[in-house]
Amino acid sequence: MPDNQTKEEWLELATVLNNPNAKGTGVVIYQAGGPKDYMENVSYDEMLSRDATQQFFAFAWVPDAVATLQQIQKPPCAGRCAKTCKRPGCLCDRSIGHCK
Amino acid sequence: MIFLGYLLALILLALGFGILASGWTTIQQAPLLDHKNLLSLAQIATAFVGAIAAAVLTATVGRSNEFLRARLADSVNASTEKLKADLAESVNASTENLKAELATSVNASTENLKAELTRSGDVFRAELNQLAPRRHAAYHAIWAALVQYFRAVQKFEAGVFDEAALKAAEKACEDAGGQALLVDQADDDTFHDFWQEMNRLRELGEEKRELPDGLRTLWRNEGRALGNQYHDVRQIFADRLRS
16 A cells, blocks of 8 residues: 555645646655655656555645655755655655655 | 376477477588487487377376276265165155054044944943843743743643633733844744643643543653753743843
């Protein structure tokens, strides 16, 4: 079961809802406890396809309308988590219960 | 005086030559005289007159040299004094000009700076008057949202998972986060850290809500730390608004 941590309200934004090719940034953890990686300039559907083939441990998609790659790389991802993290671009690694 | 000296020396020399010529003539006209004695007399007289003329001439030349030296010194002194005076006058005039130009330039710059400072001060005050209330409101908004969330999570203590209240608190934090641009970065981090912690408890509570005593146990394990964090955040924001 893929751990898709993309916020539903981001998928409901008009710029995303009306444009299936809307671009954004993919944030990915490939394996439990592993480092976080970014995929720039991808659509949400592309992220789902990549997850299907690569079986990410966790991922989220942040539309450019919410934050660009540079913006989501800035804030520190810290704190404990159960399922999700509040800062855009931060993923909850459920294997350790920490945002990264 | 010097001319008189030269004149006297000339007269004496002429007298000496006159005596010599007279002696020679006398020798030609009076062959009976003892030529030797007459010649000796003429030579002695000429030498005497010549010596006096030479002494007068030497004194006169010396006097003349002193006079020339004095004149030269006077002339050099006069020129030096004139040059000094001219130089002093020129330096004073230049200094006064420079002083005047400097004063004018400094005054103009000072006035410009004053005007710019006044303008920028006015702009700063205007911006501050607009920004300060908004910043104050942003702090109140994020604090109000966090308090709303805390009160909703606090219901776990009674075993209540108030889904509506938690959703409303989530929405309040989302909205307040939009205003967080006006708060300090450190305080924005504090806001997100506390929000993240309550989000974690909400997600855990959602999992344990169906378990007997699940929410109470969760609160018993996490409530104290969350309460401490609540008070810390309150203190940080209050201090920030007072400063």
